[in-house]
Amino acid sequence: MKKSDSMGIFVIIMALMLAGCGNKTDSLQPETDASTPVVVETPDNQENTSVENEVAENRIVTIGGPYGEISVNLSEKWTYEEAPVDSNKLMYGLYGLILKPEGVSEGQIELLCIDSFGVCGTGLSEEEITLAGHTVHVGTYDDNEHWDFITFRNDKPQIVAQHTDCSSWTDEMWDEALSILDTVKFDETKTEGGIGQYIPESENDTIAVMMEVNNVTPSGLTVHFRQYDKRDTEELTYGQAYTLQVLNGDKWENVPMIIDNGAFTDEGYILPALGEASMETNWEWLYGKLSPGTYRITKSIVDVRSVGNNPLYFLTSQFIIAGN
Numbered sequence: 001m002k003k004s005d006s007m008g009i010f011v012i013i014m015a016l017m018l019a020g021c022g023n024k025t026d027s028l029q030p031e032t033d034a035s036t037p038v039v040v041e042t043p044d045n046q047e048n049t050s051v052e053n054e055v056a057e058n059r060i061v062t063i064g065g066p067y068g069e070i071s072v073n074l075s076e077k078w079t080y081e082e083a084p085v086d087s088n089k090l091m092y093g094l095y096g097l098i099l100k101p102e103g104v105s106e107g108q109i110e111l112l113c114i115d116s117f118g119v120c121g122t123g124l125s126e127e128e129i130t131l132a133g134h135t136v137h138v139g140t141y142d143d144n145e146h147w148d149f150i151t152f153r154n155d156k157p158q159i160v161a162q163h164t165d166c167s168s169w170t171d172e173m174w175d176e177a178l179s180i181l182d183t184v185k186f187d188e189t190k191t192e193g194g195i196g197q198y199i200p201e202s203e204n205d206t207i208a209v210m211m212e213v214n215n216v217t218p219s220g221l222t223v224h225f226r227q228y229d230k231r232d233t234e235e236l237t238y239g240q241a242y243t244l245q246v247l248n249g250d251k252w253e254n255v256p257m258i259i260d261n262g263a264f265t266d267e268g269y270i271l272p273a274l275g276e277a278s279m280e281t282n283w284e285w286l287y288g289k290l291s292p293g294t295y296r297i298t299k300s301i302v303d304v305r306s307v308g309n310n311p312l313y314f315l316t317s318q319f320i321i322a323g324n
Contacts, residue, residue: 065095066322067113067157069190073183075176077102083112085195086214091164092117094157094195099180101173107166109177111184115197117151117158132184146174152184159186191292191322194221199296201316207231209271209301211315218289218321220282223299225315227274237268238277238301244287247294255295258288271301292323 061080062071074080081098083089090096093112100108123142128135137151146166152159161181166173194216203210208229215222225238241264244255262285271277281297283290298316 061097063095063097064190064192065113066191066193066195066320067094068186068188070096070111070113070159071185071187072097072099072111072180074099074180077176078180083110085193092162093160099177101169101176104169104173107163107169109161109163109166109181111159111161111181113157113159113186115157117149117160119149131178131182150181152186159184194218194319194321196221197318197320199316199318201296202318203228204301204313204315207236207301207303207313209236209313209315211299211317213297213317213319215280216319216321218291219284220280221297221319222278222280223297223317224276224278225271225301226276227271230274235304236271236301237304238271238279238299239266239268240264240279241266242281242297242299244283244290245296245298246290247296252296255287255290257286259286262286268302268304290321292321294318294320 058073058075060071061074062069063082063084065085078099078101081089083093083096083098085095087095089098090110090112093110093114096110096112098108098110119139124139125141125143126137126139129138130136131150132152134152138147139149139151140146141148146163146169149160149162152161161184163177169177196213196216198212202212208227208231210226210228212224212226213221214224223242227236245252246255247253269277269279296316296318298314301313301315302310303313304310
């Protein structure tokens with residue numbers, strides 16, 4: 001064989017080897033379009049995906065009210081029920097959320113908004129912990145294994161968590177409850193609805209009667225009278241008439257009427273001895289719809305059988321109408 005022929009065969013063999021190596025490399029790196037981004041998963045990416053899935057399993061539940069919005073991040077293992085103002089679903093408090101683990105037969109946590117939360121010191125121990133990014137007060141009675149209440153604010157209104165009939169709960173449920181309460185938020189910029197507020201002028205000891213209001217809206221409310229003790233009077237009556245005032249700065253001013261010479265009918269309704277009575281009041285015809293603010297309504301009660309000039313007793317209830 002000539003030297004030139006052997007060199008030619010060598011070149012052909014090397015070319016075939018290089019071609020084979022090139023094909024092998026292409027099989028390890030799939031061909032991709034230059035315009036298509038290639039995503040390479042890393043352990044960090046996988047960890048982030050896990051966190052996102054964990055968050056997706058929870059949902060934020062809220063309850064709105066005249067003092068602000070309460071929200072909490074709730075696990076799918078837990079159920080909730082809204083308790084709006086005047087719903088009477090809470091043992092204490094004005095409005096809030098009722099929380100409990102899925103499938104439990106008894107027990108619940110009430111996460112509520114209240115004007116002022118009062119507790120009895122007998123058998124009570126308290127400690128401060130950090131929860132939901134704030135210092136909270138945890139109260140436990142009679143050395144119970146688990147807490148009895150947690151207060152989230154020192155200012156009025158207060159946000160409070162308390163439980164009822166949870167003795168059958170497992171330690172895991174209690175741990176989950178604390179994790180849930182660690183997500184509590186109260187947004188005072190989101191207000192809605194209306195609510196009555198207690199003031200000393202709401203009751204009169206002479207006739208032993210208290211006046212309260214609920215179902216507060218910009219157009220009206222419901223007035224409730226309750227006699228809380230025996231009275232020296234014979235028969236008490238009340239009527240349709242009332243006056244409205246609004247708080248302007250630090251002064252109370254009469255709410256202006258939208259009609260001239262507005263007047264009430266003079267029916268008399270009897271307040272039963274040691275009983276209760278209520279009356280729905282709509283002022284839209286006289287005052288229009290009220291704007292957000294703090295108001296008070298004053299009504300009179302007459303002792304019609306009293307000797308003399310049938311004395312009048314005035315009771316005043318305060319209420320707020322919220323709005324953004």
